[in-house]
Amino acid sequence: MTTVLVIGGHGAVGRHTATALTGLLPDATVLTAGRHPEHAAPVTGTIALRLDTTDPSAMDAVPPEVDTVVMCAARGNVRIARACLERGIHYLDVSASHPVLAAIEPLDPTARRTGATAVLSVGLLPGVSNLLARHLADRRPGAGLRISALLGSGDRHGPAALEWTLDGLGSLHGSWTAGFPAPYGPRTVHRFPFSDQYTLPATTGAASASTGLCLDSRLVTGLLRAAGRPAVARILRRPGVRRLLLAALDATHVGGDGFAVTVHTEDAAVAFSGRDQSRATGLATALAVTRLPSLRPGVFHLDQAVEPLAFLGELAAHGSFTLHPLHPLRPVRPSAKQPPMY
Numbered sequence: 338m339t340t341v342l343v344i345g346g347h348g349a350v351g352r353h354t355a356t357a358l359t360g361l362l363p364d365a366t367v368l369t370a371g372r373h374p375e376h377a378a379p380v381t382g383t384i385a386l387r388l389d390t391t392d393p394s395a396m397d398a399v400p401p402e403v404d405t406v407v408m409c410a411a412r413g414n415v416r417i418a419r420a421c422l423e424r425g426i427h428y429l430d431v432s433a434s435h436p437v438l439a440a441i442e443p444l445d446p447t448a449r450r451t452g453a454t455a456v457l458s459v460g461l462l463p464g465v466s467n468l469l470a471r472h473l474a475d476r477r478p479g480a481g482l483r484i485s486a487l488l489g490s491g492d493r494h495g496p497a498a499l500e501w502t503l504d505g506l507g508s509l510h511g512s513w514t515a516g517f518p519a520p521y522g523p524r525t526v527h528r529f530p531f532s533d534q535y536t537l538p539a540t541t542g543a544a545s546a547s548t549g550l551c552l553d554s555r556l557v558t559g560l561l562r563a564a565g566r567p568a569v570a571r572i573l574r575r576p577g578v579r580r581l582l583l584a585a586l587d588a589t590h591v592g593g594d595g596f597a598v599t600v601h602t603e604d605a606a607v608a609f610s611g612r613d614q615s616r617a618t619g620l621a622t623a624l625a626v627t628r629l630p631s632l633r634p635g636v637f638h639l640d641q642a643v644e645p646l647a648f649l650g651e652l653a654a655h656g657s658f659t660l661h662p663l664h665p666l667r668p669v670r671p672s673a674k675q676p677p678m679y
Contacts, residue, residue, distance in 0.1 A: 353619025611658030
């Protein structure tokens with residue numbers, strides 16, 4: 338019988354992951370771990386335990402029956418991944434940080450030696466975005482990919498997600514207009530350092546990939562764009578200012594909880610949309626756990642591990658999300674300054 342440990346299992350994404358696992362794998366034992374589980378609301382159908390990922394010996398406290406670890410925390414990822422794979426424990430990571438994932442990729446020989454599988458880029462962005470990109474890249478070989486994400490600024494996010502977003506401001510430059518499914522329509526997105534754009538050229542053969550972000554609230558998107566200016570971003574990274582801003586972001590929820598991810602080339606696009614991005618990330622991660630028995634040992638990104646449309650279709654059915662099939666884009670005159678929209 339499978340025993341799955343969800344590290345960060347009491348956070349926004351971890352709770353959804355653990356809850357989904359109890360439904361998808363009714364015979365499995367699901368453990369939720371965090372630094373202070375006694376302060377968190379219990380996750381129905383799971384067993385809570387204390388685990389501090391900043392402790393180098395954290396994995397020594399993991400029950401020996403654990404055969405799968407899902408990382409929904411943002412500290413100690415590489416160390417936890419190495420400890421899991423050295424012990425033959427399967428590992429999945431929801432991190433959107435390219436440096437983190439790039440440091441885990443070289444553990445592939447370790448995973449193959451011990452018979453373990455690691456799946457990276459699981460969740461919504463990266464994750465769903467990777468699968469949309471692979472589906473489109475398979476039909477437009479060698480094309481450049483633009484990944485555009487619209488996230489709900491009224492949705493609730495964990496502290497780690499807020500910190501990562503703040504750290505990403507001003508790190509990349511560039512913007513474009515992307516077409517999103519109704520009710521959003523065309524929006525301007527600003528390039529943001531999600532990991533998918535760095536891994537997809539290698540995993541899909543795409544000529545290039547860029548990922549942009551906007552929020553459903555145009556006002557908040559504008560504020561984020563202003564905050565991304567280098568001079569402003571430097572001020573926001575000062576410890577005192579950073580603490581105040583993180584507290585404000587945690588307390589303020591302007592907008593809704595909808596999301597949409599669109600991937601397009603010059604002449605085609607495919608999209609995925611729904612509500613509650615944390616639930617979408619958690620459910621996608623749980624579905625990836627169910628695929629482990631069919632995967633060979635090694636380290637893979639989600640788009641290398643599953644068939645895109647089958648996985649996205651199952652995710653849409655389980656979560657009441659919508660997969661918008663690949664479709665052609667309207668032709669754009671060569672003089673047009675904006676990339677094509679659908």
